[in-house]
Amino acid sequence: MGLLVDGVWHDEWYNTEDNDGKFIREDAQFRDWISKDGKFQPEAGRYHLYVCLACPWASRCLMMRKLKGLEEIISLSVVNPVMLEHGWTFEDGPGVIADPIIDADYMHEIYTHVDPTYSGRVTVPVLYDKKTDTIVNNESSDIIRMMNTAFDEIGATPGDYYPADLHDEIDDINDYVYDHVNNGVYKAGFATEQHVYEKEAQNVDDALAKLNDRLEHQDYLVGDQLTEADIRLFTTLIRFEHVYFGHFKCNLHHLTEYPHLWEYTKRIYNYENLADTVNFDHIQTHYYKSHTMINPNQIIPAGPDLDLSVSESI
Numbered sequence: 001m002g003l004l005v006d007g008v009w010h011d012e013w014y015n016t017e018d019n020d021g022k023f024i025r026e027d028a029q030f031r032d033w034i035s036k037d038g039k040f041q042p043e044a045g046r047y048h049l050y051v052c053l054a055c056p057w058a059s060r061c062l063m064m065r066k067l068k069g070l071e072e073i074i075s076l077s078v079v080n081p082v083m084l085e086h087g088w089t090f091e092d093g094p095g096v097i098a099d100p101i102i103d104a105d106y107m108h109e110i111y112t113h114v115d116p117t118y119s120g121r122v123t124v125p126v127l128y129d130k131k132t133d134t135i136v137n138n139e140s141s142d143i144i145r146m147m148n149t150a151f152d153e154i155g156a157t158p159g160d161y162y163p164a165d166l167h168d169e170i171d172d173i174n175d176y177v178y179d180h181v182n183n184g185v186y187k188a189g190f191a192t193e194q195h196v197y198e199k200e201a202q203n204v205d206d207a208l209a210k211l212n213d214r215l216e217h218q219d220y221l222v223g224d225q226l227t228e229a230d231i232r233l234f235t236t237l238i239r240f241e242h243v244y245f246g247h248f249k250c251n252l253h254h255l256t257e258y259p260h261l262w263e264y265t266k267r268i269y270n271y272e273n274l275a276d277t278v279n280f281d282h283i284q285t286h287y288y289k290s291h292t293m294i295n296p297n298q299i300i301p302a303g304p305d306l307d308l309s310v311s312e313s314i
């Protein structure tokens, strides 16, 4: 775990000391866009996606790539789930897909390849342009938004997961879910002061209760179709019992104690072939082996063994 300072790698954990024990997430720095009339045109085979299968942010992109049938249009690399002193690596292992662009050993080489003086965290997902040899974007919410439409005229599977008439409602719920759930579990898990952890863990649990109520009479968060809001919530929920409940101590209630939210999680897991984007082995290996300040002996728990099947037809 570390960061680049003027292009030089430093092995450093997040600095919470200057923030009263709070984890504060940095904003992503590459925010360009693929569009017909821009510098980055939609073209099959031009873009490459770097992900970690454990990462909830990167998994949003894997879900959208799958739903929009972009597997043949956007190529893929998968980092090793264990992230230690070198950050993300391409060390060979089950499920790892090496870097085809510069044959990098470490993800930070991709960042310095495009910007030799880059300062900041080296995160996944990264959407890379092979034609201009640069990073287009490293913010998952942008990447899924552009994948939703950018490739529609060059063979993407039809489907709009951010329909115009639902923009406002999707934007509102995304903000809430980001703060209270997606980033909420990290704020609890990476807190280094008791009072900060307690507040954030309660915040997560209150949000789960509220979302459970919302889903009592509807299958999806917004409207009556799957939208990007569901993709964004799902990638946190599907990790909840495996890592956030134990490792991040968000343990006021099990997700399975929220019946509507749990049904919803299973409904999305079983939606088309989205289950292919979930790799519980990478998920548990990453969190329990990489965060040695939380889990110094790196033991991976034996459970949980969850039944993710749905009885209803979808």
Ligand SMILES: N[C@@H](CCC(=O)N[C@@H](CS)C(=O)NCC(=O)O)C(=O)O
Pocket: 001, 002, 027, 028, 052, 054, 055, 056, 057, 058, 121, 122, 123, 124, 125, 138, 139, 140, 141
């Ligand atoms: N805002 C980014 C966040 C991405 C992010 O934080 N990814 C994590 C993996 S789960 C990461 O790469 N962390 C490495 C680090 O912070 O050093 C997004 O949504 O794309």
